[in-house]
Amino acid sequence: MLLTTICQRLSLLLALLGLTCSVFAQGVTQRQFPPNALRGVLDMSSYPDVRMDDKPRHLAPSSRIYNTDNLIVLAATLDAPKIIVNYTENSFGDIDKVWILTSDEMPKQLPKPEVWAPIPFKNPEIK
Known part of the structure; x- marks a missing residue:
């Protein structure tokens, strides 16, 4: 009886350890940005007035801001005057999604x- 209880607890501990390791492994993966992402300097110091690269811009009503841990943060909690970010725009030209860059992501170039x-169509029957 005692041996089966010990074996059950040990197997549960090993299962939890395996889940924990997989969570840590996910944390070190690189974030993938969409191909239409742009880079800029975001100024949130006078929110709700937002400036991107010293030009007044609008955040979309459905905008999402991701911090360096890829978690969503509220726009009102950011008050830094210069945040280096990648961002996307919606069809109206409003800023849609924003990713605050880590120090490792800042020097990397965005993919073109x-x-x-x-693709031109060529009819095989016509010679």
Whole structure:
């Protein structure tokens, strides 16, 4: 009886340890930014007035701001005058999503967005 209880507790402990290791492994992965992401300097010091690269901008009503841990933060909690970010715009030109960059992500270049080009159709029957 005592041996089975010890084995059950040990297997539960090993299962929890395995789950914990997988959570830590997810934390060190690189964030993937969308191909249309832009980089800029965000000024939130006079929120709700927002400035991106010293130009007045609007946050979309559905905007999301992700901190360096990729967790959503409220816009009103940010008061720094210069935050280096990646961001996307919606179809109205409003800032839609914002990612606050870590010190490791700042020097990395954004991937070049793919330019769509039509593929010409060639009819195999016509020579």
